Amino acid sequence: MTVLVFLDPAFPAGRIVDAGTPALLATDQGVTRGDGIFESLLAVNGQPRKVDAHFARLAGSAHAMDLAIPGKEAWLAAMTTAVTAFTSAEPAVLDGHTTTNVVLKLIVTRGPDGAPTPTAWVQASALSPALAEQRAKGLDVIFLDRGYDSTISERAPWLLLGAKTLSYAVNMAALRHAHQQGADDVIFTSSDGKVLEGPTSSVLLAHITDDGGVPVKRLITPNLDSGILPGTTQGALFAAAQEAGWELGYGPVEPADLLDADAVWLISSLRLLAPVNTIDGLEIGTAEVRARLSAELSALLSTTH
Known part of the structure; x- marks a missing residue:
């Protein structure tokens, strides 16, 4: 199971989309050129870990790419929405024990050519047992x-x-x-x-x-x-x-x-x-x-x- 929550000014808590339905334009430069950035972090029992360090690194990557990204509060709101939606539907498994631990990816692309703002979303998914x-x-x-x-x-x-x-x-x-x-x-x-x-x-x-x-x-x-x-x-x-x-x-x-x-x-x-x-x-x-x-x-x- 995967939960996708797009950062959208019209939806302060983020906009949930069906992960099985196309949600990104084929002309998005993140797709056509790999022109974007991301962070991966773990939410342990529903709480994202090392949030400040990940946001700092995301901001550093954005600066290097000359890419404007949403503010921290918008990300936090979308992360909360993603974790809540994921854990309410499918508890994750970590080291053989059922938990509410979730893999979160924060993703930003430059969007299609000429887009005034980047495309940004949070992805929530289960932790791979192979890592343990x-x-x-x-x-x-x-x-x-x-x-x-x-x-x-x-x-x-x-x-x-x-x-x-x-x-x-x-x-x-x-x-x-x-x-x-x-x-x-x-x-x-x-x-x-x-x-x-x-x-x-x-x-x-x-x-x-x-x-x-x-x-x-x-x-x-x-x-x-x-x-x-x-x-x-x-x-x-x-x-x-x-x-x-x-x-x-x-x-x-x-x-x-x-x-x-x-x-x-x-x-x-x-x-x-x-x-x-x-x-x-x-x-x-x-x-x-x-x-x-x-x-x-x-x-x-x-x-x-």
């Missing part, structure tokens, strides 16, 4: 060259590397390539040998060292100036981990750093924290350490909002 399986079993991933060096974002901002646009064909092609190689997912690298991100996730790694019998836990992610999308869930986890005594680090990260790590994860708003078992066939750390650290960080992540 990935968290539980972990992932086998491969490195793929993204084809850009790590400084290209500063030299060519029109490439929109730090924006969450609708132009996801390359990301989906990368995932299909990984599946053809027998892998679950991808970690992109730059042409100058830096770790970037996954097609739909941020990359984290952990190093545990001993300081006179006291374990020192360090959590690291690639630096944002390499042209990667700022991860809302990564940011929330970093804040919680710092409060719990973890040291934090921001790249540059190289592939050898991941292969040498005690644990590596792909993290996103919907999948949350999924451990990486192998990269290019090489095991990362040990199963026992991956499981222990994943449990600790997942518990911290569950406290974030």
